[in-house]
Amino acid sequence: MTRHSFSRVLSQLLLLVLVCLLVGWIVGQxxxxxxxxxxCYLAWTLRQMSRFYHWLSSHPNDPPPEARGIWGEIFDSIYHMQRRDGRMRARLQAVIDRIQASTAALREAVVMVDRDGHLEWWNHAAERLIGLRSPDDSGQHVANLIRDPRFIEYFEQGDFREPLEIPAPADINIQLQYAITRYGPGDRLMVVRDVTRLHNLEQMRKDFVANVSHELRTPLTVVVGYLETMLDLDDDLNPRWKRPLQQMQQQASRMQALLNDLLLLARLETSDNPSEDELVDVRPLLEHIRKDAEALSGERGHHISLHIDGNTRLHGIEGELRSAFSNLAFNAVKYTADGGEITLRWHSDAQGQHLSVIDNGEGIAPQHLMRLTERFYRVDTSRNSTTGGTGLGLAIVKHVLLRHQGKLEIKSEVGKGSNFSCHFPPERSV
Structure with a gap:
């Protein structure tokens, strides 16, 4: 009720009182x-209230009953509010219908999961890809319908930055990718797509690289052997052929290093977890890597230091850890200016065990950091060709850490150096 309407009611009531007093004075009562x-005024008001209640409870969608005065304004205002709410609900329902129709037309499965993990809604593709049944599975916990242990662990740990790829529940020949996004008060939206074709192409690429690497290894070994034999014959070797043969031997050695890295990477990609864990003490491992890094530095005069604090034993594969740690240390030597500072630091805390390789080199621009672990990705092609890198070192580090449930963290700033850190979870500690 507005202030104007309230004033009208008071005016009408005051007028009624004055009229009644005037008539009563005339009749003497x-x-x-x-x-x-x-x-009478009270009875009329109760009558209007009864009509109002009957209209709202029995015929809310019909036009309001006829009334005059303030009650007529109340009826008309509520009726207009209902009309506006009805139009708004119709527009919202149309938007919801369009969203549901568009998601139903998607090839990807879309599943809405509440904060407790129960299924709320899904489109038709979810019935085809995951095997959900409507309405029987509504309200069921998602872990009761997708029982792969890898999915259950992925769903419960709550880290959805990277998607999960596992076989479909109904057909192991179909590879599905699960991507989960949080929204609202703890609700989750799960998008599932069929990536079988990409998975098969990736597997073909891995098989091709592995097979080609194996096939090239034998003839390359023969070539390197003959080159070494010819270079050993210094007295009988024509001086004009010595430099070409040395360059051929250098490039053949680079090709051998590339093939070895490709074979190692192919082996690491065959499984996500080490098949046989062993107890590894990283202290002698890091000390040996520091000495190798000093030998690689040679006359360049790098100052390489090693700091170890806390527990140094963890479960893993020593050969794989050696390859990952040495790649980080040797990269620091290659890409740090002569006389630079390189620090290898191992420490443990409540979050697990950590290795940091820190240098004061020229650093890496931010746009390159996300792609450093890609195969053959090079920030500076000319620099890599000079230092003899294969472009696979950080890819090997990434896969070794994945197989040990760890992760690689890279921090770098141009002109201030880089920090490559390996983080191992607490369950890997001894």
Whole structure:
């Protein structure tokens, strides 16, 4: 009720009182006439309230009953509010219908999961890819329908930055990718797509690289052997052929290093977890890597230091860890200016065990950091060709850490150096 309407009601009531008093004064009974007038006004008000209640409870969608005065304004205002709410609900329902129709047309499965992990809604593709049944599975916990242990661990740990790829529940020949996004008060939206074709192409690429690497290894070994034999014959070797043969031997050695890295990477990609863990003490491992890094530095004069703090034993594969740690240390030597500082630091805390390889080299621009672990990705092609890198070192580090449930963290700033850190979870500690 607006202030104007309230003023009108007070004016009408005051006018009624004055009229009743005037009539009562004329007939000589002002009190009784006032009581009768106010009683009639009260009865009229109760009558309008009864009509109002009957209209809202029985016929809310019909036009309001006819009324005058303030009650007519109340009826009309509520009726207009209902019309506006109805139009708004119709628009919202149309938007919801369009969203549901568009998601139903998607090839990807879309599943809405509440904060407790129960299924709320899904489109038709979810029935085809995951095997959900409507309405029987509504309200079921998602772990009861997708029982792969890898999915259950992925769903419960709550880290959805990277998607999960596992075989479909109904057909192991179909590879599905699960991507989960949080929204609302703990609800989750799960998008599932069929990536079988990409998975098969990736597997073909891995098989091709592995097979080609194996096939090239034998003839390359023969070539390197003959080159070494020819270079050993210094007295009988024509001086004009010595430099070409040395360059051929250098490039053949680079090709051998590339093939070895490709074979190692192919072996690491065949499984996500080490098949046989062993107890590894990283202290002698890091000390040996520091000495190898000093030998690689040679006359360049790098100052390489090693700091170890806390537990140094963890479960893993020593050969794989050696390859990952040495790649980080040797990269620091290659890409740090002569006389630079390189620090290898191992420490443990409540979050697990950590290795940091820190240098004061020229650093890496931010746009390159996300792609450093890609195969053959090079920030500076000319620099890599000079230092003899294969472009596979950080890819090997990434896969070794994945097989040990660890992760690689890279921090770098141009002109201030880089920090490559390996983080191992607490369950890997001894």
């Amino acid at each position: 002002p009190a009784w006439v006032l009581v009768v007038g106010l009683g």
